[in-house]
Amino acid sequence: MNILVNDIPREINTPTLAAALVELGFDHPAIATAVNGVFVPASNRAAQVLSQGDKLEILSPMQGG
Amino acid sequence: MKLYDTVITTPLLLGTAQYPSPAILAEAIKASKTEVVTVSLRRETADGSGEKFWDILQQSGCHILPNTAGCHCAKDAITTAHMAREIFGTNWIKLEVIGHSDTLQPDVFGLIEAARVLSEEGFKVFPYTTDDLIVGEKLLEAGCEVLMPWGAPIGSGQGLRNPDALRSMRAYFPDIALIVDAGIGRPSDAMQVFEMGMDAILLNTAVAKAGDPVLMARAMAGAVEAGQLAYAADPMERRDMAVPSTPILGLAELM
Numbered sequence: 001m002n003i004l005v006n007d008i009p010r011e012i013n014t015p016t017l018a019a020a021l022v023e024l025g026f027d028h029p030a031i032a033t034a035v036n037g038v039f040v041p042a043s044n045r046a047a048q049v050l051s052q053g054d055k056l057e058i059l060s061p062m063q064g065g
Numbered sequence: 066m067k068l069y070d071t072v073i074t075t076p077l078l079l080g081t082a083q084y085p086s087p088a089i090l091a092e093a094i095k096a097s098k099t100e101v102v103t104v105s106l107r108r109e110t111a112d113g114s115g116e117k118f119w120d121i122l123q124q125s126g127c128h129i130l131p132n133t134a135g136c137h138c139a140k141d142a143i144t145t146a147h148m149a150r151e152i153f154g155t156n157w158i159k160l161e162v163i164g165h166s167d168t169l170q171p172d173v174f175g176l177i178e179a180a181r182v183l184s185e186e187g188f189k190v191f192p193y194t195t196d197d198l199i200v201g202e203k204l205l206e207a208g209c210e211v212l213m214p215w216g217a218p219i220g221s222g223q224g225l226r227n228p229d230a231l232r233s234m235r236a237y238f239p240d241i242a243l244i245v246d247a248g249i250g251r252p253s254d255a256m257q258v259f260e261m262g263m264d265a266i267l268l269n270t271a272v273a274k275a276g277d278p279v280l281m282a283r284a285m286a287g288a289v290e291a292g293q294l295a296y297a298a299d300p301m302e303r304r305d306m307a308v309p310s311t312p313i314l315g316l317a318e319l320m
Contacts, residue, residue, distance in 0.1 A: 006108040032148035039147040060115025064105025065080030065269030
C-alpha cells in the first residue's frame with residue numbers, strides 16, 4: 001500500500017506500524033510516531049494497522065532552542 | 066532555584082541549535098555551566114541522525130527540556146509534547162504555540178489552552194509567553210509553576226525590549242520562577258535580567274551564533290553570576306545629581 005512518510009510517498013508491504021518502521025529502516029529507538037496527526041505510543045505500534053493513504057510522521061531528537 | 070520538583074544551581078538554560086558543530090555544542094554546554102538544555106523534535110531520516118544527537122545530549126548529563134517549537138496551534142503542541150515525552154523520557158515541556166511567523170510571538174490563547182490540557186495530563190509545563198500579567202495569571206491557573214516571558218523576539222538578540230514590563234512581572238509574581246526566554250544578545254542583557262531579580266535565563270542564538278560560542282558561553286556564565294550577586298547586594302538608588310564620593314570635610318583652603 002502507499003502511504004506518506006514524513007510527507008514523502010512510500011510503498012510498504014506490511015500492515016502494522018511496528019512492521020512498517022522496520023521495513024522503512026526506522027527501527028532505532030529514538031523516534032516517536034503519529035498517524036494522521038494522532039500520536040501512536042511505542043507500545044501501540046504493533047497493534048496500529050496502517051491503511052492506504054495514511055500520513056505517518058516519524059520524529060526524532062533535534063537541536064532546539 | 067526550583068523548577069517544579071527539581072533544584073538547579075546554575076540559572077542558565079541553554080538551547081542546542083545552530084552551533085557550528087556537535088563538538089562546539091558539547092564544549093559550550095560545559096562552559097556555560099548549564100544544567101538544563103532545550104531540544105526539539107523533527108522529522109527523522111533513515112540514517113538515524115536524530116539518534117546521534119540524542120547520544121550527545123545524554124552524555125552531557127543535563128536535564129532535558131524538549132520544546133514544541135514550530136507549533137502554531139494548541140493541538141499540534143499537545144501532540145508534539147506527547148511525542149517528546151516518549152522520546153526524551155521527561156514530563157518537562159517548553160510549551161511554544163507560535164502566533165506569527167515573522168515575530169514568533171506566542172499565541173497566548175492557544176498557549177493557555179495547551180498548558181491546561183498538558184498540566185492535567187501530568188506535564189510540567191514551561192510556557193514561552195509574553196510579559197502580559199493577565200496571561201501569566203491564566204497560565205498559573207492552568208497549572209504552570211514556571212513562566213517564561215520573552216525579552217525580545219526569538220533570535221533577535223535585541224536584549225530586553227520592555228524591562229519595565231518584566232519588572233512588573235517580577236513584582237506581580239514574587240514567588241513564581243520567572244525565566245526570561247528569547248532576545249538575550251549579550252552578557253550585559255543577561256546581567257540586566259538578574260539585576261532585576263529574575264530567576265533564570267534561556268539562551269541559544271546569543272551563544273551559538275557568537276564568533277566563538279564557547280567563549281561566549283563562558284561570558285554568559287560570568288554575567289549570570291555577576292547579575293545574581295549584584296541583585297543580592299542591593300544596588301544603590303540612582304540619583305539625578307552628582308554627590309561627591311570623596312569627603313569634603315577637612316578640605317584645604319588654597320585661595
